[in-house]
Amino acid sequence: MYNTVFLTLLTFNVVYSSNLEYDGWATLTLQHALEDVANPVYTDRGNISILSLRTGSHNINQEPLSPSDITKIKELSASNKFYQLKSTVLAADGTVTIFYSSVKACMLAESELNDILSVSLDYVGRIIAVTLAVASTTTCEGAVVPSSNLKEFRTTVFVRYTDIGPSPDTASYIQKLEREREAKEKGELKDNRSFLAKYWMYILPVVIIMVLSSATNPDAAAGGGGNGGGR
């Protein structure tokens, strides 16, 4: 594994401009704070190396938690505090960026340390954000979780790309207009249906109106008939 990393290092040492077109790599050093204070002390949690930013393939290397850390997470969780993560990103061009992120400790504990690390890239593949999240539909307000559930981080890394945004779709609209025009021409050429079939929607309302008006005016109709009989 170290070999591969070394190899990628060699191959992509010269790349700086576009990480996606030439495929780049990045190393994330994760540190976490197990005390929710204003200026916390960050301790090592592990590291993640993204071997290919294009495919998103990565190696996660995280040690199991020590018993003291487990107790600290339990305390954070019980007092409804935040678990903070500091990710130091070393990109292929040698730039180092630090990202901070935090989640509710109780949500992390309730999910049994099943967390999501979202690595967002911009359009050339620079890492712009590393965010920790826990997949859950509900939030908790502090929770007590047994230590047996808090042994090891089961992290899922999502590398998320910036897609090309939509642009006005003129081509298909012109095609649609073209089709309509053709259909119209065709329709004009061989519309040899009968008169009634063509204009039934105009005739029908007229008929209905006539029927209705004669129905509402039965006296006049009847009177007319009587006259006829008298002659």
Next chain:
Amino acid sequence: MDYFKSILLEFLIFLLFFNKTFALYEDQVDKFDWKQSYIGKIEFANLDSLKKIIVATEENVIASLNLKNGQIVWRQVLENPLEHRIKLLHVQKEAVSVSGDGHNWFVRGWDLSSGTLLREWTIHLDKNMTSYFTVSENKLLHIAAVPHSHIELSKYHLLSGQNSGKSIKINGPWIKDLTQCTISGLFFACLDENKVKYINLLQEQKMYAYDLSDVGKESESMSILPFKSTESSVILVKNDNAKVLRLNPDGSFYLLPYEVSPSVVSATNGEQNILLHISQMVENNGKYQITNLDTLTGEEIVFTIETNKEFWQPNILCAICKGTACRVLVQTLDNSLSVIQLPSGKIVWTREEALSQIVATEFVELPVSPLDASIEHEFDIGSGGVIDMFKKRITSQFNQLKLLMSGSQTTTNTTLWRDDFGLHKLIVLVTKVGKLFVLDTLTGNIVWSKYLPNTSPFDGLNNQIAALFVQRTARHHPLSPQCIVLMKSSISGNGIVYIFDPITGNVVNVKYLSSPIQQAMLMPQETENFLKPLIIFTTEGLVELVPESAIMDLYSYRHVLFMFNINKDRKSISGYSFRHSTEKEAKATLKWNVDFGPSEVVSYGIRPASEIVHSQGRVLGDRSVLYKYVNPNLIALSTLTDDPLHKNVHTFYLIDGVSGLVIYSACHKRTREPIHIIHSENWLVYTYFNERFRRTEVVALELYEGSFQSNSTHFSSHAISQLPHVESQAYILPAVASAATVTLTERGITSKHLLFALTNGAVTQVPWMIMEPRGAFGPSGPEEGFIPYVPELPLPPEANINYNQSLLRVRGISVSPARLESTCLVLVHGLDLFYTRVAPSKTFDLLKEDFDHGLIVMVLVGLTIASFVTKYLASQKAVRQMWK
């Protein structure tokens, strides 16, 4: 059948737009709207005759004002003032203006009475040099100065632009500091080593010098200014005292022996040549006086300016005299322009030109009238017993009856009381010079104004902004409403907090912070006095609260308060939490950050805080519900990146303001500004200019949770079960938008309209319905009322909310809901101020104006009478039948 379908579709589209024609009737013009035109701070002014003033302003506007009432006779708006400047305004038979960006100078001739462009020609320079212009006998002289070396003089024919001869180089090693140089008539003069050195531009090489030490003056801290007069003169200003130095064509000079104030102009009065200057009196409350000085005799006549208003450092622009009567055009520090009549010293008219540059707007509700307030308090459980309450009720009801009888309940323009429909509001405006205005929405009149000296706005992303917050609305009756303006001190750059009552203009408090402001936000929760505390985040990372006593409120809500800040370099954005605040100190802790690397944030959009989302989902064709993703913490951001391959790349991000999670991102290559973002409910619209196709494109995005709502009671940014499903669609906007926003109504039931201010002067409304991205219909096919995709957005002229009143250089549109659900109040500000109201779903909750009340009463009365008559007849008939 396809043919008919298409006909049907076209018919539907036709019906749709037919419905959406919002044009006014001719007799409705000016009924709901008003427009005020401004010109900006005046740089050059010329009294053309006794009737007109020709002015050129910092806003690159050439205009003619009526001397009698100050109204604009004509106005011509030139290029963008950020790039171009007006350098010369010369008025003779026509007004000639020279304006440009340093490379290209446009010389334009304007007709004095109509303002039509008579001629235009250009001067093109290869290098960007400091240029001066002057006019001499139908010749335009262009002087380009190179410090420590020479000046280049070129002559052009003023009307035709014909270059007369080669440009001449005049040696000028004495030209050192161009800020200490000026041009007056045919003289180019510089202040250098206790001497005024000058040349006559027509005599070319000869340099004259006037030694200041001869008259016992030192050039230190002295400045030289041009002086407009019949003879070429300059003013030498030192410590607020000035002297006029007259330069004669033969090179000799004459220093007028009178000490005047720096704000001095000359006016000819028949044979007399007089100087008019303005100064502040030491006694008499520091009132200002104008001194009329006869240059020949030295005779002085002093006039006191009669005004009750505050007069901030007035400066005389020009004056015209006829006998003893003079009219003096005066501009003050707060950009208000007045004409003062002498000898009476009275102000004839005033124009508030500060309103041409508005940096913050807010609509404020009016308090209820005393009568309504008494109704509200009728049932207050007071200290008194039953008899007291009875007495209170009887008196208040008697008063109500009395008011009803006298008919004074109807709101007039002068009363600042709330009306039933909430159409009468006040608009608080903060201007760039630091003057506050409060305008009445019904009339557009200024209710009160206040100048805050030495304040300036903050630098926003692409314009200057001030922060204006409504801390308490007028709904809490005995307590007066309260607003806060945040500005920065133009001297130290530190924050200034100005707290005031928007209705009366009374100052509640002014606070001077000890460091610059980085970010400020209003807490959504109210204190016990119904005040929303303001959280100010300073550049030193400290948190200040207004009022300071609100610390306990902040402490109790510290877990649910978050703030975001686009950092000063515009390359990153950070989120802060207040969870580490204590009961004594507010503290912001960094919670998340997003680093855009080389990209620069150019625009952002958040949902209006007061917006209510009426329906939580959309019903699909198969009667299932697609739930909206309504995240109140969502931040929309646009960044621009300089890319060697694709020129500028515009990336649009959606970021959760609590967790910092990037929810969505999309990029557009080869694009550039202007970029506008509109953010409302569960959808967003952004515009950008596509350089490849050279057109403005509009992208509409809609966010949906799916067929299940993760949490129906409240939204939580912590619980992320799945990312929203984003639907998007792009359109072409066949115009360039200078500002964009969306209508806002009280309950959110009314459909939404987008408002785009276009560079052609129109403000047009586009129904959101025709932009909704409904790309994939799903299994049930297109929904009811589905509008087929047309790539170009239609902009019918009937959709212009400003009908034929062009609004130029629009900087922003602000909206506010009325109490009528159908109506939204709109203020468009820029060089013009335009207020109107729009009803996106038409006024469904309002009777038509021509509704016939008389007819309906007659019909009702008639029906009632008829029913009684028939009842009587029927009973009679029944009786008769029974007798049979």
